[in-house]
Amino acid sequence: MIHGIKQRKLGMYSSYRMSVLRNLTTSLILNGKIETTEAKAKEARKMVEKIITVAKNDNLTSRRKAYSLLFKKEAVSKLFELAKNDFAERNGGYTRILKLGLRRGDNAQLVLLELVK
Numbered sequence: 001m002i003h004g005i006k007q008r009k010l011g012m013y014s015s016y017r018m019s020v021l022r023n024l025t026t027s028l029i030l031n032g033k034i035e036t037t038e039a040k041a042k043e044a045r046k047m048v049e050k051i052i053t054v055a056k057n058d059n060l061t062s063r064r065k066a067y068s069l070l071f072k073k074e075a076v077s078k079l080f081e082l083a084k085n086d087f088a089e090r091n092g093g094y095t096r097i098l099k100l101g102l103r104r105g106d107n108a109q110l111v112l113l114e115l116v117k
Helices: 014-031 038-055 060-069 073-085
Strands: 033-037 095-102 109-115
Touching (some): 014 033, 014 073, 014 109, 033 038, 038 073
Antiparallel strands (some): 033 109, 095 109
16 A cells, blocks of 8 residues: 555656646646646646635735746736636636547647636
8 A cells, every 4th residue: 555645756856846737737727728648637737726726815825825836927817817707606626637538659648637617
């Protein structure tokens, strides 16, 4: 049994993995959907769900947390706008993962990670 494993390593060292996940989160908020591998999408989904839940309470602390996680200021403003308008009455399940097929080069499972409206 493997206990205490909270995240996938994704074949990266920790600072690079965090950077990739922050970039995926920022892109998802700005664009509404991204195409990536299944493992990266499942990890990015955790971050997106948590930051949207934090953004539903619009105060200074939640804005600072969003600025620390997202790379672009436009993403922070769009995040709080989405949380206020689209996700105000929703209690979770802000994202959807749709399988697209296998990638030609390395046979990795590709998925579409998108925000639910």
